[in-house]
Amino acid sequence: MTESRLTARDLTLAYEQRTVVEGLDLDVPDGRVTVVVGPNACGKSTLLRALGRLLRPARGAALLDGRDLSRIPTRTVAQQLGLLPQTPAAPEAITVADLVARGRQPHQRWWQQWSAEDERAVADAMDRTAVTDLAERPVDELSGGQRQRVWIAMALAQETGLLLLDEPTTYLDIAHQIEVLDLLRQLNHQRGRTVVAVLHDLNQAARYADHLVAMKAGRIVAQGGPAEIVTAELVREVFGLDAVVVPDPVTGSPLVVPGLPWQARTPVPDHH
Secondary structure, X not given: XXXXXXXXXXXXXXXXXXXXXXXXXXXXXXXXXXXXEOOOOXXXXXXXXXXXXXXXXXEEEEEEOOEEHHHOOHHHHHHHEEEEXXXXXXXXXXXXXXXXXXXXXXXXXXXXXXXXXXXXXXXXXXXXXXXXXXXXXXXXXXXXXXXXXXXXXXXXXXXXXXXEEEOXXXXXXXXXXXXXXXXHHHHHHHHOOEEEEEOOOHHHHHHHOOEEEEEEOOEEEEEEOHHHHOOHHHHHHHHOOOEEEEXXXXXXXXXXXXXXXXXHHOOOOOOO
């Protein structure tokens, strides 16, 4: 079995003196959708930052094709790996079309600033995220949901084999959340992209992931196919939530239904 393109070995991540992730090993399955879940502050976004070369490990390494990411030139990494962080910031007054076009920078050379291939990639990314009609609008005038789709378009325009997204459904209503997740699935199925996403919604994660990684307190508690690992015991251990797990009536994937602890405390009305 060949080693995954994107891996972590003995990865320890810290902010100043506070260790967030410790001694973590991970192999991201190639050509699959991997989703990382866990409670707030468990280290899932920090892990994604390290895999995207935004955070230098305190110990161990994140590896791309067996090479330490921190030792690979930025431009080379950007040609292979696209990253959408949790709270990206756009330059003031930049238009949607100009921001999406920035996704092409890693592929350009000083002697060839813009090509027909760049034009095609940008148009395709904007079409797939339904932001073509917003092309001339300033990004800072958009709603949160529109802005999120523009950022996703920029990541898609980069056309990398690996795509990392930190909570890509933030600010989106439920219909747009499903659109974005369907889009990522489509990119994976039709174009073979390897996708790694951090999601808050465990049911969405179980529905869209091929490979699910459950984290708690900076460690991986369980990983594997959603049907294998999503159990009432795991939900209790990772999220501290009593729930039942049933098959999703549409997809058959695990569906987590929280219990109602207040029901047990509700007094039965006395009809006498």
